[in-house]
Amino acid sequence: MILVIGANGMLGHDLMATLEGDVRGVDLPEIDITDLVSVRKILLTLKPKVIINSAAYTDVDGCESNAERAMTVNGEGVGLLALTAREIGAKLVQISTDYVFDGKKGAPYLEADPVGPLSIYGESKLAGELNAAMAPEHLIVRTQWLYGIHGKNFVETMIKLSGEKSELAIVDDQIGSPTFTRDLALVIKALVEKGGSGIYHAANSGFCSWNEFAKAIFAETGANVTVNSMTTKELNRPANRPLYSILDCSRLERDSGLKMRDWQDALREYLSLRK
Ligand SMILES: NC(=O)c1ccc[n+]([C@@H]2O[C@H](COP(=O)([O-])OP(=O)(O)OC[C@H]3O[C@@H](n4cnc5c(N)ncnc54)[C@H](OP(=O)(O)O)[C@@H]3O)[C@@H](O)[C@H]2O)c1
Incomplete structure (x- = not known):
């Protein structure tokens, strides 16, 4: 049996819809x-057999004022899963994030690149990676900029704002790869089936800034919104974020033959499905 924990979340929903065979989903409570x-x-x-x-x-910004909860859920909680996975001989698949990096490399990040989280969320997710590795069989999938049908996400925020405002300022100095949770669920399924282990990077292909992502959303939805630029510094959110955190996904491609499609194609499908 495959057990999905966090099955009611954005990615969890798509994992439940994508995985085949004997699959169970659990979440709080x-x-x-x-x-x-x-x-x-x-x-x-x-x-x-697989967790x-x-x-x-x-909540990346929420983690800054709630460090204890962040470390307990994202770090120690994964440790409890790893210990119990060891006890029952299960493989642990842990989902992680580009926020384990500091974004200063200036080139796409490889799995083995040095980590350097800038935020409590990033630190807590890194603790989760280290704890997941206590399970004798483990797979860590780092991903980024997720959006999906069953969760709060940037695409939905932009669509909502486009009904309220004709002009927006969106940060143009953070670069990453928007990733559709359905596509990620397919990759996780394939990696599980192929017995993948260790760390893999998985994100839709191509990259953009949040500003370019917003423009693409409005171009696709036909919303008439002027998108102005602003810097991360001007936005002044509680959590620091890496400015350039593109994930090099060539290990995924090499080992599994999987290349995730371009983020623009994935966005188009998402928009057609959410209608
Ligand atoms: N969203 C992104 O952009 C992004 C980017 C990179 C990596 N990731 C990673 O991808 C994974 C999935 O993200 P997501 O956006 O799909 O998350 P999500 O929508 O927030 O779902 C997380 C789920 O976990 C549940 N949960 C929270 N605390 C729990 C606990 N103590 N025990 C059991 N369940 C608990 C939540 O329940 P409640 O809602 O009731 O709290 C929720 O159903 C996470 O590991 C995340 O760190 C996300």
């Missing part, structure tokens, strides 16, 4: 990954 009793109760009862952990505290 049925399981709380920060509670060993809860984790052991579910895992020892269901005895999955995909998509559960996380994902």
